Amino acid sequence: MNFCFLNPLQGFGGLEIQTISRAKDASDRGHNAFVVISRNTRSEQYVNELCLEAELLTQNKCIKYFDVISALQLSKIFVKRGVQVCIVPKSELLSLAILARTFSKIKPAIVFYQQMQSGINKKDVFHNWIYRELDGAIVLTNKMKQMLLQTTRFPSNRIFTVPYGVKLEDFEHFHNRKNSLRNMFDLPGNKFIIGCIGRIEPHKGQETLLRAFIEAQLPDSLLLFAGSVDAPEYFENLQKILNNNRISRNVKFLEFTKDIPKLMNCLDVFVMPSHSETFGLVAIEAMASALPVIATNAGGVPEIIDNGVDGLLFEPRDSPTLAKLISKIYYDKNFAKSLGAKALEKVKIKFDYEKNVNTFFEVCQLVFEQKRR
Numbered sequence: 001m002n003f004c005f006l007n008p009l010q011g012f013g014g015l016e017i018q019t020i021s022r023a024k025d026a027s028d029r030g031h032n033a034f035v036v037i038s039r040n041t042r043s044e045q046y047v048n049e050l051c052l053e054a055e056l057l058t059q060n061k062c063i064k065y066f067d068v069i070s071a072l073q074l075s076k077i078f079v080k081r082g083v084q085v086c087i088v089p090k091s092e093l094l095s096l097a098i099l100a101r102t103f104s105k106i107k108p109a110i111v112f113y114q115q116m117q118s119g120i121n122k123k124d125v126f127h128n129w130i131y132r133e134l135d136g137a138i139v140l141t142n143k144m145k146q147m148l149l150q151t152t153r154f155p156s157n158r159i160f161t162v163p164y165g166v167k168l169e170d171f172e173h174f175h176n177r178k179n180s181l182r183n184m185f186d187l188p189g190n191k192f193i194i195g196c197i198g199r200i201e202p203h204k205g206q207e208t209l210l211r212a213f214i215e216a217q218l219p220d221s222l223l224l225f226a227g228s229v230d231a232p233e234y235f236e237n238l239q240k241i242l243n244n245n246r247i248s249r250n251v252k253f254l255e256f257t258k259d260i261p262k263l264m265n266c267l268d269v270f271v272m273p274s275h276s277e278t279f280g281l282v283a284i285e286a287m288a289s290a291l292p293v294i295a296t297n298a299g300g301v302p303e304i305i306d307n308g309v310d311g312l313l314f315e316p317r318d319s320p321t322l323a324k325l326i327s328k329i330y331y332d333k334n335f336a337k338s339l340g341a342k343a344l345e346k347v348k349i350k351f352d353y354e355k356n357v358n359t360f361f362e363v364c365q366l367v368f369e370q371k372r373r
Helices: 014-028 042-049 068-081 091-103 125-133 142-151 168-172 178-184 206-216 232-244 260-264 281-288 319-331 333-350 353-372
Strands: 002-006 032-037 053-056 085-088 109-113 136-139 159-161 192-197 221-226 251-254 269-272 293-296 312-314
Touching: 002 014, 002 068, 002 091, 014 032, 014 042, 014 353, 032 042, 032 068, 042 053, 053 068, 068 091, 085 091, 085 353, 091 109, 091 125, 109 353, 136 142, 136 353, 142 159, 168 260, 168 281, 178 260, 192 206, 192 260, 206 221, 206 232, 206 319, 260 281, 269 281, 269 319, 281 293, 281 333, 293 319, 312 319, 319 333
Parallel strands: 002 032, 002 085, 032 053, 085 109, 109 136, 136 159, 192 221, 192 269, 221 251, 269 293, 293 312
Antiparallel strands: none
């Protein structure tokens, strides 16, 4: 099958990474796949790193919708590449893909790969046209499916839930290697390490975790944050809290790292204190490391974690409850071990990378065949 992954985006985060990764998955499975990108972006760099084929598209930044010139460009790409399925990862790109198909001699199926939840009502005339023209939508969680049904007039039978997955072998390879991995990251071998991985910004809730850590007062413990500083003022505020409570020696910040499996296996517990997460891939990565996970009871997270069985949930910004949950993991080693073991089993069943990626392309094939009828 001939796939076009539409990604002419200036930003570079989880959405762009996952979209380009699906293009790599398509190529690995013998499909003809390429990514539409803008020049001089991190997406272009990542596509090149993965040795993927690409087409360049120059968008008019002043025109958000009905960019006719860009649509004409894209329509020619559809013909050149014989595109059968166009994957669109962001709602603002849907009109571009639909216009391009209107102008094109060939008519690929258009699949919306929604990776960010939205509660905005889209039942106006413009969006009714958009969703009437769509052939299918792939979402990450059932909650996202329900929100899409509530906010648009898109039919339920064209929406498919396919969560992200993780490559288990990448994580299991480092199980039981905690001491050597801690040396790699210059972490103490004799401390109970609480880890949080994610961009340093208010929405990610690092302050909630920091205040919980202070309240818990666990002996011989270390709080580890890993991620790029996207909000300098917020980071400075965290530093002030550290200094005011004289715990700078017990908290460590690391830069963003691609060695997530190695870093996860350094930890004793993983905490995701985000105010909300559409999905929460990092929580699944922690579960794949057989770690006890404590995460926010918001967004798509409750579909990942069964509270008290394979992880623990707390309400956003509730640092006192989070402090109690961390303490429970610290003092009850058997309970912590049980959570981690059950978390790993759930990942094997529900979040296996190969299984979920295969489902992704099965859905694409189904949508394509339904369009041809």
